[in-house]
Amino acid sequence: MTPAIELVNVSKAYRRYTGRQFATLKSALLQRSILRDLQPSEVFPALRDVSFTVPKGSTYGVIGRNGSGKSTALKVVAGITKPTSGTVRVDGRISALIELGAGFHPEISGRENVFINGIMLGLTRREIEQRFDEIVEFAELQEFIDAPVKTYSSGMYMRLGFAVAIHVDPDVLLVDEVLAVGDEGFTHKCLDKFAEFRRRGKTILIVTHSLAVVERFCDQALWLDRGHPGATGDPRRVVDAYLTAVEKGEDQLLADTSEKAVAAESSRLQPTGAAAGDAASPQNMFQAVEGRWGSREVEITDVALIDPTGERSFVFHSGEPMSVRLRVRAPSPTDDFVFGVSLFNADGVCCYGTNTYLENLEPEQLTGEAEVGFSIENLDLVEGTYKLDVAVHKRDGYPYDYHRLLYTFRVKSRTHDVGIYRPRHRWTFSPGVRFKSADQQSGSDKKTHDRS
């Protein structure tokens, strides 16, 4: 059987015309550069040597970060743009849900727009007449179909566009991130429609950021990483590969921001160290203001977040170990010191805070260079971005070195539970309650970490 869609070594380079902003026709003519200006001066590769095949009747997902070439891939398949090299073969009638309602004219009625849009998408007038009622019903616009489209809300506009496109009855349906067009009810209707397409043996190529949709609906998936195919095949594996890469990227990003925050604070607040008396007034713990202050009689020289493998990291998984390592320096020995650590979530709510004094550790002596570790056995927080406070101060609160909210890290989780804290928990059911076993369940639940 011939595949529905086949891409072989497809590359697409977008041309960038640098300096063209200032090139006018006159200057182009004067300098006889009109043909040269129409040549690309720089080339941006959007797709690099991408090959994949979508068998007839299957659903294929394409994921990737913004700007990774997903939409370009879709446009190449749709024939809207031509690949720079490589071949694209599509078998059957295509309908592309790329821009819904592209080409609607605001001044004329929904009815007339349905006809024109349908013709643009390749239907004949008669075919549209046959499907007209169905289209209007699907779009839920019976009352408004004779009103000019400019009076529609954006939701109505999108629904009508979607309804027309889906009723083209294509053999191959290309979907670009359009599941978010309506309210909850409409989204369900769209998903039902896709399911119906699948049942009828149609091919669907879907580009989306919704990994759940890919895992639930797709038979195969492709991850595009800056135009390169990152991974292909089983959707679960592809999604995992993608998530791993995203984490790495985020890690780098958080590392950079933390570095910058510390650098900025350190340079700014150096002089106030002497006037530490002011800062000694204890700040409201729940008022989240970034900063660094203190006398620096004991100084925190480095703060590291350590993942279970012993590496510095900024991305952690919920439930896994995390430790905070402080390097401190006390130029002159002291016998009055307290180390403190607290965690804040993105809303500035303190999730947890403690210090050595609260935990009844009596200071005896601190000299020279030292290391302090704070190990969390299980980071039982829900997914989100968190900030870290570290401090060293006297028992009466006199600050040596306070680092307030300078360190950012992310907690990742495959479970989308809500709140702040995730207590270790387990569900129990009496025999009357039965759930499907993990194999029968949809993928997104299957891979979650054991929460018991």
Add this chain to the structure above:
Amino acid sequence: MLANLAQLFRYRGLIQSLVVRELKARYRGSVLGFLWSFINPLLLLGVYWFIFTTILPNRTEGLQPYALFMLCGILPWTWFAASLTEASNSLIAGGNLIKKVLFPAEVLPIVSVLANMIHFLLPLPLVVALLVLFQRAPELPGLLWLPMVVLVQFVFTAGLALVLAALTVHFRDIRDILTNVLMLWFFSTPIIYFYKQPEITGSKLLIDLNPVAHLMISYQEILFLRGGFGHWKWLLALGVASIGVFLASYWLFDRLRDSYAEVV
């Protein structure tokens, strides 16, 4: 290129509905709606009548009423000029379609030309009626040539429209230049004056080389003047040239086709 041209024929349904849409949208929201297609030329006639009988009377023998003579040229000129102005902007205005839908771009400038052609054709019976009213009824054998003149003008305008649309995508400056070029073109074409008027001292060559001049002279001879349609040789020559212009334009449009979706 020929395959694409054939495809253009396949898209006639689309072109037709887009032209209808264009016409509907134009008067949507106005009280008089389609009547404006007739009222506008009448108002225009009124304006010229006022100017050329009261302010700057033109009493040239054989060209009376002068305002009506001018109208015979101004209406087709308006079709020509408005088509080019709209077509030059058509790809940019329809960028959404070109970028997001598999859509034959050449449809857009051609729709501009066709929509304006309808606007030209609608009041034409009214003009003929006015001519009859002022005892300048057109002669029948000449009138049979009228569809030919319209066809030649369509082919010629469509050719220019394609080139302008394609180049304006890359050089938006064309839109501004075009307005002024059209102004110059209007005054160097015998529309508000007659090409055989003795006051015209400009080179005859200038008129001979101006394709639009031949179209306008044809309209004037067929609709207004007496003595048969003597300009037909020029018209046929222009017809052949227009086909050449159209094919060359289409070739250029086709060559730049892949750039539209990226540059628009």
